[in-house]
Amino acid sequence: MKFPGKRKSKHYFPVSARDPLLQVSQQVQEEGSWVVGIDQTLVDIEAKVDDDFLQRYGLSTGHSLVIDDVTAEALYNELLRDQLISHQFAGGTIGNTLHNYSVLADDRSVLLGVMCSNIQIGSYAYRYLCNTSSRMDLNYLQGVDGAIGRCFTLIGEQGERTFAISPGLMNQLQVASIPEEVIAGASALVLTSYLVRCQPGEPMPEATLRAIEYAKKHNVPVVLTLGTKYVIQDDPQFWRDFLRDHVSIVAMNEEEALALTGETDPLLAANMALDWVDLVLCTAGPTGLYMAGFTEQEYKRKTNHPLLPGAIAEFNQFEFSRAMRQQDCQQPLRIFSHIAPYMGGPEKIMNTNGAGDAALAALLHDITANNFHRQKVPNSSKHAREYLTYSSLAQVCKYANRVSYQVLNQHSPRLTRGLPEREDSLEESYWDR
Template sequence: MKFPGQRKSKHYFPVHARDPLLSQNKPQKKLARPHIIGIDQTLVDIEARVDEEFVERYELSKGHSLVIDDEKAEQLYRELKDNQLISHEFAGGTIGNTLHNYSVLADDKSILLGVMCQDIEIGSYAYRYLCNTSSRMDLNHLQPINGPIGRCFTLISDDGERTFAINDGMMNHLRPENISEKIFEKASALVISAYLVRCQNGEPMLDATMKAIEYAKKHDVPVVLTLGTKFVIEGNVQWWRDFLQEHVSVVAMNEEEGEALTGEKDPLLASDKALEWVDLVLCTAGPVGLYMAGYTEDSVKRQTSLPLLPGEIPEFNMYEFSRPMEKAKCRKPIKVYSHISPYMGGPEKIKNTNGAGDGALSALLHDMSANRYHRDNVPKSSKHANEFLTYSSFSQVCKYSNRVSYEVLMQHSPRLSRGLPEREDSLEEAYWER
């Protein structure tokens, strides 16, 4: 596993290197290799340039989103392919994007649970999904289906207007019996989205998701939920609050989703409110930047050396050099907050906003997994005197998530094609490595 950030200290890394202070005759044990697990609605984003007659012929509403059936979706796709109108085909799905980016950043394994076409034609959308997915993602647990996965068509007219046609296919047909308990034994996190638990019409995705949550709790694996869209939350706010409190350790959201969930427009206050139900919050707020909120043990809190920030909670980043913990594992829990402005003020030209939040979450997951990896292989390290959720502090995770979001905004695809450039050590990293 690649660890988040470049560190000068060689005391901890690599964990498999022989320590000259220890006996060289001592046998070297095999390294434990944790991974993360995600459940997703497997779909492909298909972008094409068409004229208005095309939009009208398929009875779509220009500039809006409509759900279309399998037959119409297949007919539309074939016409786009035959006339070479497709400009981009990207693997999509919020969890799929997150797992892919995690595997690119960590250079390590993630496991995707979902469905995939049993028969894949070369050049088809299902083929494109596999081509756009990191080889570090384990797809062996996908459930084969006799039908299409999800497709989201973005049809761009000559005037630049975007019309969306969405076909679910069989992406919500993952069955509970296809969830293997064994893969949860060494997992660092289970990642799900709000879309999964709101599936209806007799589709088995909800049951499959709840089965995965059951296994995660059994093996003490943190459950991470990304809210996805404010419209899903607005329909039943109290249901979501109860769901978070009962099942979720970490929630990722943007400022609109945070307002829908908590009623607080300010992202800092929304993050603070969400701590009533979860242990750790990651909140992206567009041009305002990125916030984190969570808990740590009072006796191990670390005061920041960075400037104290004003806000609805005065000097809220006072202890941002602390590391997150689950509230229930703190003897005397205190709330900790951190914030960072967009990296370099944000890209000069934003090519794609889709997936920036997923990128930020993948960085947080990388840090959580690095913590599990280090804890399993160096259990007596002073870094694990308490049961922390992440390897790095609130502040450092903010920096990392912010940097990954920037990379996603700079490219057309929501999926990273490479890791990040090497980053310089911070004073805080040197502090933790002492």
């Protein structure tokens, strides 16, 4: 079984003589083979400047500062005029995740957020569109009369990085711009913690909660990426309650896991997070990547990999099991998996921003593949139970780990291409072996 999308074309002409037993199911309109996410649409702008430039705009070298729209526009225009900009990348953690998903799956994802109503060629909004996969559906973006978010990375004469952030109108997403039908047919709703913690009076939190309401109504898994430890550590109990009440899958790094749970060990942090959610993805830098979830006790599958020591003894014993939502288990069993960095990590890390988003994109690809296969072959034994993923926990770890490596090995947080063809075997499942 191939994942959603058309990564390979083996025939020049369409082939209609398929297995007659599958023709009926293939004629049914395919639904649930996309993911939808809400994001603060922003562009990362990188430029080399001198110290006078930083002083002129009241920026403190090496620090991060929020600037108003007027200052941001003046700063941007000067960078353009003097041709100081070296890179302009589409940003936003959910935008990055959905883009990477669409590149991996060669299939549709839907982005909800705001976008400038009037876009000039060469502008930051134009660059956002240029750096976004054509498979991402942007038709549901809400137009705004003003700027989207901009994050300026200003590299000084000594190489020190100073950050100037202009939110613009990125948090002005209205409740009316949340389409229930798009969420109802999706495989997952993907959110970030930034959406909930906005300035008083901004409509983004209300729009986010409305999207969650639609997802719960239609039994669509809600995925939350924690974003940054600074948001979580301000009120960890709020986020624990939020996860318990609204979220099925949480993605985090080891610092965010510590802020959320108080556990320094990523494995113990992932285990604690299962008190609130159904599936956990935790990236831990040079330590690798952890996953934790649930499966049915009766159908657990033992690993043939070496059993790993840790705070939970032999924690990967059943990593060949497929993940399920706890509510779908009669006797839920906690399962864990871990993988070290692919090939020990790249020789030179070009960019750490976006590695976690890339890993999450791989997980979303596997979840969507499960729905895709269920629609194609509804009588398959793979769907005798309500599994959340298509592959085993160990195989999802392997896939997520490889995609993270690809981002670490490039300058941009967004994939520019899928994985090499020889690595399509990553799409296979241990379950099928």
